[in-house]
Amino acid sequence: MMVERYKKALGPMLDHYEPKAIYHSELATFCEEVFVHSCDTIIESGTFMGYTAIRLAKVFPEKKIITVEIDKGRYKEAFKRCASYDNIICHCGQLKDFMYMMNKNCAVLIDGPKGKQAIKLARKCRKKASMVAIHDMRDFIEDLDGKFDHYVHTGYPNERYRSLDKAVPYKESHHQKGLYGKVLAIIP
Numbered sequence: 001m002m003v004e005r006y007k008k009a010l011g012p013m014l015d016h017y018e019p020k021a022i023y024h025s026e027l028a029t030f031c032e033e034v035f036v037h038s039c040d041t042i043i044e045s046g047t048f049m050g051y052t053a054i055r056l057a058k059v060f061p062e063k064k065i066i067t068v069e070i071d072k073g074r075y076k077e078a079f080k081r082c083a084s085y086d087n088i089i090c091h092c093g094q095l096k097d098f099m100y101m102m103n104k105n106c107a108v109l110i111d112g113p114k115g116k117q118a119i120k121l122a123r124k125c126r127k128k129a130s131m132v133a134i135h136d137m138r139d140f141i142e143d144l145d146g147k148f149d150h151y152v153h154t155g156y157p158n159e160r161y162r163s164l165d166k167a168v169p170y171k172e173s174h175h176q177k178g179l180y181g182k183v184l185a186i187i188p
Helices: 002-015 024-036 051-059 072-082 095-101 115-126 138-144 159-165
Strands: 041-045 064-069 088-092 106-110 131-135 151-153 184-187
Touching: 002 024, 002 051, 002 159, 024 051, 024 106, 024 131, 024 159, 024 184, 041 051, 041 095, 051 064, 051 072, 051 088, 064 072, 064 095, 072 088, 095 106, 095 115, 106 115, 115 131, 115 138, 138 184
Parallel strands: 041 064, 041 106, 064 088, 106 131
Antiparallel strands: 131 184, 151 184
């Protein structure tokens, strides 16, 4: 169901991929969890240029999307790109400064900071939010084990999601260390 909703909401955007962005398959997996957990707010850390926030706003026009970017230049660019979406609120700063906005009806997507710092932040967020996802976890899966109940989006379990990544250049999507893509760890 979420794959069809994702495809319908994004339309031509499915044929586009911004380098270093979260893959469509990863974001669709995250969206499925947002739907399952009945979250009404999504907080994203690591806005970059706003590409993920815009996709989330298209899939969930009824939900509030709060996106936080630490770099002032990227924040300004993302703010401009997201300005036409009524449900996106852009902030400049660090996610830890916006934790007061989190509650049990909230999903958190951490795309910055990375690695062990992201795991530490996720632990704090998970105390408040309904679910947390961390992007770019390929090299940190072992650090998650034992700390969280989690699953990792690898592309293998659900080929219907993986099919969304047709616009991702092969050099980014090849299988390294047995993992597909950049790896999104979801902590329910």
